[in-house]
Amino acid sequence: MKIHEYQAKDIFVKYGIPINPGYLCHSVDDAIKAYEKIDHGLVVVKAQVLTGGRGKAGGVKLAKDTVGMRNHAANILGMDIKGYTVDRILLAKAEDIEAEYYVSYVIDRNTKSTLLMLSKEGGVDIEEVANATPEKIHKIVIDPTIGVPDFLARQAAFLLFDDIKQVRQAASILQKLYKLFVETDASLAEINPLILTPDEKVIAIDAKMTFDDNALYRQMKINDLFEPTEEERKEQKAKTKGFSYVQLDGDIGCMVNGAGLAMTTMDMIKLYGGNPANFLDIGGSSNPTKVIEAMKLLLSDKDVKVVLINIFGGITRCDDVANGLLAAFKQIDTNIPIVIRLTGTNEVEGRELLKGSKFHLAETMGDATRQAVELAK
């Protein structure tokens, strides 16, 4: 789950990480009031959207007076950035910058640990730095039993700064950032850039955080910040029914048990020249209620011309699955052609039960996909 920069900065402040002060504004009028409060000529107007690349899209601008600030605020509010409409901006004091750095904690799959990443190349796209000059990024594996003790924080800070006064400030930020990373179940806590001001203060002027969805059950305050898009709302609703659902833009609806098999079903549809309308994993069992709910979800997408049901009968045998499907479809009224492919335990019995029904039956994934693609034409 993602949150906005201003929300991440609120969390930073709670943990004592110094930031440049700013105000959240929903309108140009808000921005004018905030500008007076900041009491400083140079400000930065920043779009608050749940996507990266705000700067490149023109969503971050400097202003030195009320006129400029007003213009930028008016331009950025309502702007579209990668499909997100900007409905709020952060007006923050623009600090003088002596040097910019990159600092983050991230969950790393390879080392199966939290990684502290640091670079003197701050304020730019860190992935570009990682690709072009990987040697400029330092990575430190954090041992979860000790976290980030003083020595480690100092050692890391010395990679960025030479002056001990600056090192102490940076080390303290690194420890606080780790504490909040762990305590909020974050999957990323990033400061880009962390800056050094001409008067030798180290502060965070940007903040980015994402959180582990699996941990939201114990992070209610974070969970409250969730702002789902319309698409995510649909996915969320599906989740409450025990489904994993992702809408795509094709016309072949898919209902599959298991995430890997569901992805493979989509891939096969593409491979055979069709277009999947969705990813849908209905999970383990396939009882009639589940199938009915899944069909409702698929048919709510008006682009769906064919439904492909691909079930591997493991512990739930194919004959049970077939009976479940027959019971479910007694209650579903649709003219959309349904292709069913059942395989696994007791598949012959399962297919036998479905014979004579209105379904298009298939034995292999290839056969099922071919039929579905043909029917969608």
Add this chain to the structure above:
Amino acid sequence: MSILIDKNTRLLVQGITGRDGGFHASKMMEYGTSVVAGTSPGKAGQQVDGIPVFNTVQDAVNDTGANTSVIFVPAAFAKDAMMEAAAAGIKLIICITEGVPTQDVVSSYNFINNKRAYLIGPNCPGLISPDKSLVGIMPAKIFKQGGTGVISRSGTLTYEVVYNLTTNGMGQSTAIGVGGDPVVGLYYKELLTMFENDPDTDSIALIGEIGGDAEEQAAEYIKNNITKPVAVFIAGQSAPPGKQMGHAGAIISSSGGTAAEKIAAFEAAGIPVAKEPSEIPMLLKRKR
């Protein structure tokens, strides 16, 4: 032979009094796995299908000599269960539970690793050495003893591949689902090495998916270290970026993780990649 589990496996089921734990304990026993104990704090003295229940893993280990544990407890308690198993000296811990917070996995993995034990999962179907031992929730009937080792990030997709292998007369030495989360225990490199060293394994099927770069690393590793034939399938070629495809770990990020990158890495290393799961047996036979 086989890897990780066989007739010597003495299995403990953590969370045996729960619905899933009880159900699968019976299934595993039915298959012939030596299920020697279960745990459920406060329920010592009870039995589930004749399997004695203990309060703690330590009690179960002391009494029964359990050497492997499978975990079915709810996500919020999985970290504790994994650590309890490792602390009691269990050397192979399989966590089936889905939805475990990543930082819980990070810290329990670290603890398990320090105890020199292995973790498989979480969010995995477990593993099977056909005709010897089943640990987890895999549908035993579709497996057959033989020479192909199977490593997979998925559940039902593994069954699909195994089913194709079995119906083509190719049995399996051991089949393992490593789990669909971003951070899980044993992964490609360790398991590839175990299969390479297992005399009964003559070929390996590797089933990957989008997210992370473990497949790219596996391709390089196979090229340099594995002599047995390997065939690969990668799921998620049509997945959109930034969307979690069922598994928490199956997500294409801005820094990579696409199926195309993974397939290219295997092809560059000279390892055949199946276009659809049904091609795996043919690709392995051709190389053998």
